[in-house]
Amino acid sequence: MATVVETPLPGIGVRYEFTTDGGDRIGVIVHRSGRRDLLVYDRDDPDSCRAVRALDDDDARTLVDLLGGSEVAERLDVALRQSVEGLVLEWVELGRDSLAAGRTLAEIGLRKRTGASVVAVVRDGETVPSPRADFRLAAGDTAVVVGSADAIMEALELLRRG
Amino acid sequence: MADPLPLGAGAEGVGAALLELGLVAAVLAVLARLALRSGFSPVPLYLVAGLVLGAVHPPALSAEFIDLGVQIGVVLLLLMLGLEYSGEELIENLRSGLAAGAVDFGLNFTPGLVAGFALGWDWRAAILLGGVTYISSSGIVAKVLTDLGRLGNRETPAVLSILVLEDLVMAFYLPLVAVLLTGAGVAAALGSVAIAVAAAALALFAAVRFHRVLSRVVSHASDEALLLTVLAIVLVVAGGAEALSVSAAVGAFLVGIALSEQVAHRAAQLVSPLRDVFAAVFFVFFGLQVDSSKLPGVAAVAAALAVATAVTKFVTGRWAARRIGVGPRGRLRAGAALIARGEFSIVIAGLGVAAGVEATLGPLSAAYVIALAVAGPVLARFAERLDRPPWRREASARP
Numbered sequence: 001m002a003t004v005v006e007t008p009l010p011g012i013g014v015r016y017e018f019t020t021d022g023g024d025r026i027g028v029i030v031h032r033s034g035r036r037d038l039l040v041y042d043r044d045d046p047d048s049c050r051a052v053r054a055l056d057d058d059d060a061r062t063l064v065d066l067l068g069g070s071e072v073a074e075r076l077d078v079a080l081r082q083s084v085e086g087l088v089l090e091w092v093e094l095g096r097d098s099l100a101a102g103r104t105l106a107e108i109g110l111r112k113r114t115g116a117s118v119v120a121v122v123r124d125g126e127t128v129p130s131p132r133a134d135f136r137l138a139a140g141d142t143a144v145v146v147g148s149a150d151a152i153m154e155a156l157e158l159l160r161r162g
Numbered sequence: 163m164a165d166p167l168p169l170g171a172g173a174e175g176v177g178a179a180l181l182e183l184g185l186v187a188a189v190l191a192v193l194a195r196l197a198l199r200s201g202f203s204p205v206p207l208y209l210v211a212g213l214v215l216g217a218v219h220p221p222a223l224s225a226e227f228i229d230l231g232v233q234i235g236v237v238l239l240l241l242m243l244g245l246e247y248s249g250e251e252l253i254e255n256l257r258s259g260l261a262a263g264a265v266d267f268g269l270n271f272t273p274g275l276v277a278g279f280a281l282g283w284d285w286r287a288a289i290l291l292g293g294v295t296y297i298s299s300s301g302i303v304a305k306v307l308t309d310l311g312r313l314g315n316r317e318t319p320a321v322l323s324i325l326v327l328e329d330l331v332m333a334f335y336l337p338l339v340a341v342l343l344t345g346a347g348v349a350a351a352l353g354s355v356a357i358a359v360a361a362a363a364l365a366l367f368a369a370v371r372f373h374r375v376l377s378r379v380v381s382h383a384s385d386e387a388l389l390l391t392v393l394a395i396v397l398v399v400a401g402g403a404e405a406l407s408v409s410a411a412v413g414a415f416l417v418g419i420a421l422s423e424q425v426a427h428r429a430a431q432l433v434s435p436l437r438d439v440f441a442a443v444f445f446v447f448f449g450l451q452v453d454s455s456k457l458p459g460v461a462a463v464a465a466a467l468a469v470a471t472a473v474t475k476f477v478t479g480r481w482a483a484r485r486i487g488v489g490p491r492g493r494l495r496a497g498a499a500l501i502a503r504g505e506f507s508i509v510i511a512g513l514g515v516a517a518g519v520e521a522t523l524g525p526l527s528a529a530y531v532i533a534l535a536v537a538g539p540v541l542a543r544f545a546e547r548l549d550r551p552p553w554r555r556e557a558s559a560r561p
Contacts, residue, residue, distance in 0.1 A: 007319055010251040010326045011304065015314060027314055032427055039314035047492030048546075052311035088424050091378060149428065153383040 017041075036060045088152045091122075092159045093142045100159045101141070106133040108158070116147030116155035182221040189215070190442045201309065202539060203302045205504045206532040208442050212449015213457070213528060220450060228447045229516070235444025236509050237400045237414040238437040241392075243300065243329055243506075244418015245430040249369030252419065255326040262320065262482040263327035269474040271296040277467050286342050287520035293335055294511050294527045295471045299504025299535065300325045306499060306539045317483040317496035324482055324500060332506065333362045333412055339510070340409035343517040358408050365416040377425045389432040392421070411509065441505065448508055451515050452524040460522050464529035472534065472541070475500045491549045498545030502538025507531050 002018040009015055009029065017027030017039070025041035027049075034057055042050040055063065094101050100108050111117045121128045121135065122142040128135070137143065145155050189211050197204035215221065256263075274295030278288025303325060307313055337358035341351040368376065380395070382388045396417045403413030421429055479497035488496065511527030514520060 008251065008254070009313065009319060010255060010322050011246040011300075012313060012322070017314075029313055037313060041314075045489065045491050047316035047489050048495070049311060049314045052314060088428075090381070090383075156383055 015039075038063075087146050088149050089119075090145050090152050090156065091142050092145060092156055094137060094139050094159060096139045098139060098160055100137050101139040102136065104134050104136045105131060108137070110145075110155055110158060114147065114154040114158060115151035116145050118143045119146050120144040179223060179227070182223060186215070186221060186443075186446060190446065194442070203299075203305065203502070203504060203535050204442070205299070205302070205445060205508075206535040208445035209449050209508070209528055209532055212446035213452060213454045214449075215446070216450040216452065217454040228450065231440070231443045232447045232451075232512060232516075233410060235440040235447075236411050236512070237396060238433065238440045239444070239505055239509065240332075240411045240414040241396050241418045242430060242433060242437050243332075244415040245421060245426045245433070246300075247326055247329070247419070248422045248426065249366045249373070249419060252326060252330055252366060253370070255323050256330065259323035259327050259482075262324055262478070262485065263331070265481060266324050266328065266478045267296060267331065269478050270471055273467065273471050273474060277463070281463070281522070283520050283523070286339070287514055287523050289342065290339060290510055290514040290519070290523060291526070293339065294503070294507040294530065295467060297328050297332065297503065297506045297510070298325060298475065298500045299502045299506065299538070300329065302502040302504045302535060302538060303499055303542075306502065306542045310543060312495065312499070315492060315495065316486075317488040317492035320482040320486050320488065321479060321496050321499050324478070329415075333415055334358060336412045336415075336510075336513075337408045339513055340412075341407055343513060343519060344407060354406075354408055357406065358412055361403075361408065361412075361416055362419075365420040368420045369422045373422045376421060377423060380421060381425050381428075385428075385432055388425075388428060389436075392417075392429045392433065409513075444512075445505075445508065448512050448515070448524075449528065451512075452528050453521065454525065456522055456525040457529060460526040461529055464526050464533060467526075468530055468533040468537070471503075472501045472537065476545075491546045494545045494548050495542070498538075498542045501534060501541050503531050503534040 002020070004016050004018045007015045007017075013029055013031040015027055015029045017025060019025050024043070025046060027039035027041065029037040029039065031037070036055045036059075038051075038053045038055060039049045040051040042048050105118055118131060119129070120143075121131050121137065122144065123138065123140070143159060145152060145159070147155060190208060193207040193211055194204050197207055271292040273292075275288050275292035277295075278291040279285070283291070303321065307318060307321065312318055334355060338351060338355050341354040380388070380391055382391065396414050399417050400410035400413040403416075404410040418426070476497035479500040480493040483493040483496035507527060508531055511523055511531075515524040
């Protein structure tokens, strides 16, 4: 795999670039807003871009699918997004009356219902990273949830009320 | 301004004030559309509108109301500036870009300072004029880079790094001039700067170390609750800072820095329409406060200063781009991109106008900013052609 060079762009996001086997330099800017810019550098003037195309979430996903390996790419996608904090990360403490308490993650079906995922659970000061589907939540647990702002709002609702 | 109508002077006064505000907003709306269509920054248009309104028919708004509008505009502008960068970004740029930042300050603050003294101004007014010529408009520069598709260019990090450092310098410069303008001695000024430095360090530390806690406290799933929380924090801190004579603008800036990551991004989205409104009002009100009869007298000085500091900014950008190994054409682009001055030059000049320190500072700054806010983007677009003059372009084009 080609070496990907990462450059922070303060106030904007992060730029990634690499050189293809054919000698072209190609890059992507991941904006904080989630927008991506696809860059093709100019061979004449390697400091500037010959083409810049803005892609929204949907466009980016379509392109990734067309380029193949969508599953790997999706994971890479999530990693990229986390590295620029494009996603919302939220802590939810489960109260006594939460219906989620005492149920497994699979039973709650958070991701299916809201699109947000539980990436960690904090219990008695201990963190359980990437809990499995059969992990059973308890009252007093703090769930760390990741997703888009909308998904997070629904997820909070669901976890607090059950 | 004839017959100021204080708001709250009965239904008739309120009605008239609302009507006048509405007319001002209508003018701004037309100008914003014009600016969008022509692809230029609306800032110079707003300034011109304020100057023309002030000369032709000043709205009968009370001075207190105008002052408050200006202050809220400044607070929101600086809050957004702080929200734009995370604590880590500021610290990282402080480490890597210090040399470029120092060159930038030396080359671009000095012309304004020298011009102020040459005009026989009070030394405090000269320091303000130095600030006016020093700071590039991050708003205009970022827009130009986006519009011209240059965000991916190799020279862009050098340009952005200079903008970040200029903004950090403001955290120390603004409280310094705020105290100097109150007429306090050097000791009091140093004391206030010490407070500002300590507060800035604290805000950076909080942003880097406690951003999770801060995010949890401030964050809320509802946009409304988050917006009101952020507004409450920024106004209380800005007011407190002003009371301690550290300047409301710095307080707002530090709040922006202390909030980071997700909360900062959401807050920025929510505050930005509000900022647009009050920033437009700010530019117009600044224009209203400027004595436009003095404009013709300062036009030549403003033009000379604009040319001189366009050159010094250009040199700064070229040098900074060269340091990170950018080629000749990229250096030209970086130099020209930084030329635009805008909102923060006006914020600085506004401090002097409010303090009544030098009558021609306002008109001179207004003319200077109008010139460079218009010329900057144009120069940025065409600068790289300097490397390939038209008569040689054909020959060097690739087959």
